[in-house]
Amino acid sequence: MKLRNSKTTLLSLALVAAFCGGAVLDANAARRGEQKKEEVLFPDTTRQEPEAKGSPKVLTKLNKLIEAYNKALDQEDEAKATAGYTTARTLADEIIANGSANAYDKALAAQIASQAALNTDDEAAAEGYLKQAIDANALGNNQHFQLMLQLAQLQLQKDDYTNGFVTLDKYLAESKSKRPADFAFKGQYLYQADRFAECIPPLKQAIETSTNPEDKVDNWTQILMVCYQEAGQLAEAVKVAEQLAAKSPNDKRAQMNLASIYLNSEQEAKAAAVLEKLRAAGLMTEEKDYRQLYLTYANMDGKEKDVIAVVNEGLQKGIVKPDYQTYLALAQAYYYSEQIPQAIEAWQKAAPLSKDGETYLNLARVLWQEGRVPEAKVAARAALDKGLKKPDDAKKIIALP
Incomplete structure (x- = not known):
């Protein structure tokens, strides 16, 4: 207060x-x-x-x-x-x-x-x-x-x-004092002071002893979850996050927190399942929601088609911006799912938005692999113009007969 x-x-x-x-x-x-x-x-x-x-x-x-x-x-x-x-x-x-x-x-x-x-x-x-x-x-x-x-x-x-x-x-x-609010008060300020392991006992005591409906137990629990996470006690953080999510299945924040903690504990499949429920319920209303889901799939084996579906849905809804990161994720997903023409198209959109010429160089390599040498040379020249760590790679493509 x-x-x-x-x-x-x-x-x-x-x-x-x-x-x-x-x-x-x-x-x-x-x-x-x-x-x-x-x-x-x-x-x-x-x-x-x-x-x-x-x-x-x-x-x-x-x-x-x-x-x-x-x-x-x-x-x-x-x-x-x-x-x-x-x-x-x-x-x-x-x-x-x-x-x-x-x-x-x-x-x-x-x-x-x-x-x-x-x-x-x-x-x-x-x-x-x-x-x-x-x-x-x-x-x-x-x-x-x-x-x-x-x-x-x-x-x-x-x-x-x-x-x-x-x-x-x-x-x-x-x-x-045995008032839960007093223990929560201490826990919250220990959290603010980045003393994460120390904030756990008073917050737990506050939550476990509270009987007053006016106590902000859910807020205390959110902080407890973060304290567990920051203290490296990921298993405990997951338990708290799961409890909060189960208590409020339609609470987007609780579900996103659960997905985030699953990701931090390397449980990508569980994170993706939580995020997919939000997507199915129409609760993904921000770009960061879609980005978290498609990046989760991108870090999982064999999920390239899911990346493509999520990105394209976000683009069609106007929620995901058509920027460099979006097109790059799309290009890579298409490439590794062996949809090369679509991958080339996405790289062609990503390359001009890149801060350097590396994306143009990747595009040039793929075009060369597909036998589209004249287009590969154009992309290689664009790569040189934007700047490369190893310009000789682009020069080799340009020098092709």
Whole structure:
């Protein structure tokens, strides 16, 4: 969840303790340490709930801070809202520096300041305030641990993996959280950090323990599949891909992923079968779909006629571009299936589109083999004009009687 354009819930002389939710406290209740009943989000933590009592000496300042934040939050004018958040941060800084403020007052002020900073996209300042609120160790468990999670996210989303994972691991260790989303969060950022083997256990735990229909389990599973693949655990990647594909038979992305992993694990026949189902269902709507199928066939023995059928269908539908790679694949498939006239025709279309003269040279050789020497000489001259690594090969054809 990206925080930079979000707004914290309206306070109205109350404070939502963190971006994830938490206790709503009014200023007088904060001073007395009273708290509205809220769901216990971290029932397994061994951290004791602090007494969370504010100092009477800073109650007026705390009220003023909350009012300033609320006013900024309600402001529709962006410039005025920004000014309001700046005012809130100034008031929070005064409380943090106040000798009469206790740890709870300072933590609360730092927390409000962190949200004000986030609402003006000042993530560096927000990170500093979050650290102050956490280090004060004075907020309730719900608020304390959610701020810790928020800090980890800010660090990780700017690719500060060293500090981000330290913060995240501390959060998981101290909160004793068993929420699948938290493990998925860790797995996703390990994946983003290219730590593929490490991202597997937390993602598996998230997927296996999730019971919330709102959890994005399919997305987590997609990432798990890629992590297995990148970690070289292809058999496991295939299993996950097969599960996803079976669950969503009409999901083109899931089927294409399965085909790709089959190819990476050198199971071309299975990949081709998956792609052919997509083709039969009319789900091949992009050039890359057809290209993946005909290239798959091209890497299989005895599948030249399949290459030809797929390429020609793509061309007829206007999905496959009539470019160099297309005509080259077609020429080679025709040639190896002993359809030489069709191969020559395809090479004649491919050669002018080539970046050098090598394709013209191949065309010249085939024409010569077929006894079409004058045409072979024309192709050899074109090959020289476009450039060759070994020009003597073309010159030998040109010198033929």
